[in-house]
Amino acid sequence: GEDVEQSLFLSVREGDSSVINCTYTDSSSTYLYWYKQEPGAGLQLLTYIFSNMDMKQDQRLTVLLNKKDKHLSLRIADTQTGDSAIYFCAERPGGYQKVTFGTGTKLQVIP
Amino acid sequence: DAGVIQSPRHEVTEMGQEVTLRCKPISGHNSLFWYRQTMMRGLELLIYFNNNVPIDDSGMPEDRFSAKMPNASFSTLKIQPSEPRDSAVYFCASSSTSGRYQETQYFGPGTRLLVL
Numbered sequence: 001g002e003d004v005e006q007s008l009f010l011s012v013r014e015g016d017s018s019v020i021n022c023t024y025t026d027s028s029s030t031y032l033y034w035y036k037q038e039p040g041a042g043l044q045l046l047t048y049i050f051s052n053m054d055m056k057q058d059q060r061l062t063v064l065l066n067k068k069d070k071h072l073s074l075r076i077a078d079t080q081t082g083d084s085a086i087y088f089c090a091e092r093p094g095g096y097q098k099v100t101f102g103t104g105t106k107l108q109v110i111p
Numbered sequence: 112d113a114g115v116i117q118s119p120r121h122e123v124t125e126m127g128q129e130v131t132l133r134c135k136p137i138s139g140h141n142s143l144f145w146y147r148q149t150m151m152r153g154l155e156l157l158i159y160f161n162n163n164v165p166i167d168d169s170g171m172p173e174d175r176f177s178a179k180m181p182n183a184s185f186s187t188l189k190i191q192p193s194e195p196r197d198s199a200v201y202f203c204a205s206s207s208t209s210g211r212y213q214e215t216q217y218f219g220p221g222t223r224l225l226v227l
Contacts, residue, residue, distance in 0.1 A: 031214065042115075042202055042218035043154075088154070092214065097142055097206070098167060099216060101154045 004102035006089055011108045018076040020105045022089030025070065030094035032065060034074045037086045037104070046074075046087075076107075084109045113137075115219035117203050123225045129191040132222045135184055136205030144216060145178055145188050146202040154202075160186065161208070193226045200224070 003025045012018045024032070030051045035043040049056045049063045049072075056063045062075040072091075076083055089102040116135040124130055136143045144159040158168040160180045168178070175194070180186040190197055200223050204216040 033215070035218075042220045043204075045215060045217065048215060097159060097161065097208075097214060098156065103153045 004089055004091055004100050006087075006102040006105045008103065009106050009108070011110060012079050013110050014079060014081055016079055018074075018079045018083070018107055018109075020074045020076075020087050020089075020107065022072040022074075022102055023070055024072065024089070024091045024100075024102075026091060026093060026100070027070070028093040029070075029091040031092045032063075032072050033088075033090040033092070033099070034061075034063065034072075035088040035090060035101075037088065039085075043088060079107075079109050081109045081111055083107060115203055115205050115217055117201075117219035117222050119222060120220060121223045121225075123227065124193055125227050126194055127192045128226075129189065130193045130197075130224060130226075132188040132201050132203075132224070134186045134188070134203030134219060136186070136203070137207075137217055138184070140205035140207045140217075141183065142206045142208060142214075143180060143186050144204040144206075145186070146204065148200045148202060148221070149198075157188070193224075195226045198224055198226050 006022050033048045034046045036046050037043045047058050060077045064073045086104040086106050088104045090099045092099045118133045142161050145157040148154045157170045158178045163180045178188045200221045202221045203219045206214050206216045
């Protein structure tokens, strides 16, 4: 079945860049998502990328996709304390509604 | 838009009691998903509906769990009888099969369930 893996924890200093990595196994993945979950809250969609794209930039967020290696990354520039949260990578094949989520990466931003 | 609405936000109950969680999807969305989140198992898809019809309930853990979607604006997830191992955060999400952000799931704030 589909599998999405992430490292569990990342710690960075305020102002530095954060890079959260994700690998997936489903070669038919068409849509790849990044969600953010703050403490006590639901998942909030941050950004998404189609599999025919290599990169997508949205303000401080940059998503890179290496489809050959099935590797997705989220870069947060100038990381702020408000970025502290759990970040979930997720994938969905085209034509299907079921999304497979990763285990989540807890980002800790040190002031 | 009010987003996905879930109630109650918190529920504490005793083992053996019936628990009903409620969800109102985003207006116009035609797909609805129920997830469970725990420290041990992460985020698990329990069931999802499309146009009020259950499509995949393979994630429902046991017969004690049931879900219904009587209309496009309301769904329930019921646990009867509840057990301590059901303690988790239950999320509802909805999506649309049309439009620019088709199939993107939008999550509710979750219901935190504690079964004593």
